[in-house]
Amino acid sequence: MPTTDPRMPLPSCAGIGLRHPHMAEILEQRPSMGWLEVHAENYMNDGPAVSALERIRDHYTLSIHGVGLSLGSAKGIDERHLARLKMVCDRFEPAMVSEHLAWCVGDGIYLNDLLPIPFDEEALAIVCRNIERTQEAIRRPILIENLSAYVGFARSTMAEPEFLAEIVRRTGCGLLLDVNNVYVSAQNLGFDAYAYIEALPAAAIGEVHLAGYVENDTPDGPVLIDNHGSHVSPDVWALYRAATERIGRRPTLIEWDSDLPPLETLMGEAMWADLLATAITAPPQSRKANRRAALPPSASQTAKVAVCDHHPLSRQHQMEAA
Numbered sequence: 001m002p003t004t005d006p007r008m009p010l011p012s013c014a015g016i017g018l019r020h021p022h023m024a025e026i027l028e029q030r031p032s033m034g035w036l037e038v039h040a041e042n043y044m045n046d047g048p049a050v051s052a053l054e055r056i057r058d059h060y061t062l063s064i065h066g067v068g069l070s071l072g073s074a075k076g077i078d079e080r081h082l083a084r085l086k087m088v089c090d091r092f093e094p095a096m097v098s099e100h101l102a103w104c105v106g107d108g109i110y111l112n113d114l115l116p117i118p119f120d121e122e123a124l125a126i127v128c129r130n131i132e133r134t135q136e137a138i139r140r141p142i143l144i145e146n147l148s149a150y151v152g153f154a155r156s157t158m159a160e161p162e163f164l165a166e167i168v169r170r171t172g173c174g175l176l177l178d179v180n181n182v183y184v185s186a187q188n189l190g191f192d193a194y195a196y197i198e199a200l201p202a203a204a205i206g207e208v209h210l211a212g213y214v215e216n217d218t219p220d221g222p223v224l225i226d227n228h229g230s231h232v233s234p235d236v237w238a239l240y241r242a243a244t245e246r247i248g249r250r251p252t253l254i255e256w257d258s259d260l261p262p263l264e265t266l267m268g269e270a271m272w273a274d275l276l277a278t279a280i281t282a283p284p285q286s287r288k289a290n291r292r293a294a295l296p297p298s299a300s301q302t303a304k305v306a307v308c309d310h311h312p313l314s315r316q317h318q319m320e321a322a
C-alpha cells in the first residue's frame with residue numbers, strides 16, 4: 001500500500017521518475033523506494049501503461065508531474081487538457097501535483113518543448129490566473145517548477161525568485177525547486193545559483209528535483225542543457241547540499257529521461273540523495289558519523305537499495321555506501 005495518505009504531501013525522502021521500461025520490473029520485484037513520479041500526459045488515455053500504473057499505485061506513493069498545461073499562455077489554460085489532468089488526478093490520487101513555469105502552446109499547437117516567460121507584471125498576472133484556474137479545477141494546490149534557461153528576457157523587471165515568491169503569495173501554490181535547472185540557468189546566464197536559492201521562500205518548497213545535464217560547445221562558449229540523461233553532477237550535489245541546509249529535508253526526485261539506465265542506477269542516485277539529506281539534517285552529535293556519507297557518489301558506488309523516512313538508514317547501509 002502507499003506509504004502516505006494520498007491526501008497528504010509526499011514523504012520527505014528521495015523518489016525516482018517512473019518510466020515505462022521500468023514498470024514491469026517494479027511490479028515484479030516491488031523494490032523499496034520512497035515514492036514515484038510520473039508525467040501526467042503519459043496517462044491521459046486508456047492503455048497498458050494506465051493499468052500498470054494502477055497496480056503500481058497500490059504499492060507506492062505517486063506524484064503527478066504535468067508538462068503540457070502551458071501556465072504561461074496569455075490565452076489561458078486549454079480546458080480540455082485541464083479536464084484530462086483532472087481525470088488523471090482523480091484516477092491515481094497522487095500525493096502531489098506539479099507543473100512548470102513555462103508555456104508550450106501557441107494558437108492551439110502544442111510545441112515539443114517548455115519555453116520560458118519574462119518575469120514582469122503582465123506575465124505574473126497571466127501565470128497566476130492560470131494557476132488559480134488549475135487549482136480550482138483539480139481542487140488542490142499545485143507546485144510550480146523553475147525552468148532551465150538558455151536566454152534571458154530584456155523586458156523582465158524582477159528576478160526569478162522574486163517572481164516565484166509573488167506567485168506563491170497570490171495563488172497559494174507551492175514550489176518545486178529543480179536544483180539542476182538552477183545550476184544550468186546560473187551557468188548559462190551568469191547569476192549566483194546559491195543566492196537564487198537563498199532568495200526563495202523556503203516554506204513554500206514542497207519538492208526538489210535532481211538530474212543530469214550535458215555541456216554543449218558553441219561559438220559563444222559552452223552552454224549547459226538539462227537533458228536528464230546522466231548522473232547528477234558533483235556541482236549539482238553541492239548545490240543540493242546547500243539547498244537542504246537552507247530549506248530542510250524535502251521530497252527529492254531523481255529525474256532521468258534520456259539514455260535511461262537500469263532501475264538500480266536510479267535507486268542508487270536516490271539513495272545518495274537520502275544519505276546526503278540525512279547527513280545534513282541529523283542532530284549535531286551524529287553528523288560526524290554521517291560525514292563520509294555526504295561525499296558525492298562514484299559509478300562504482302551504485303547501490304541496490306534506497307532509503308527514506310519509512311526505511312530508516314541503518315548503520316550497515318551507511319557503512320556500505322561510504
Ligand SMILES: [Fe+2]
Pocket residue numbers: 145178209255
Ligand atoms: Fe525537473
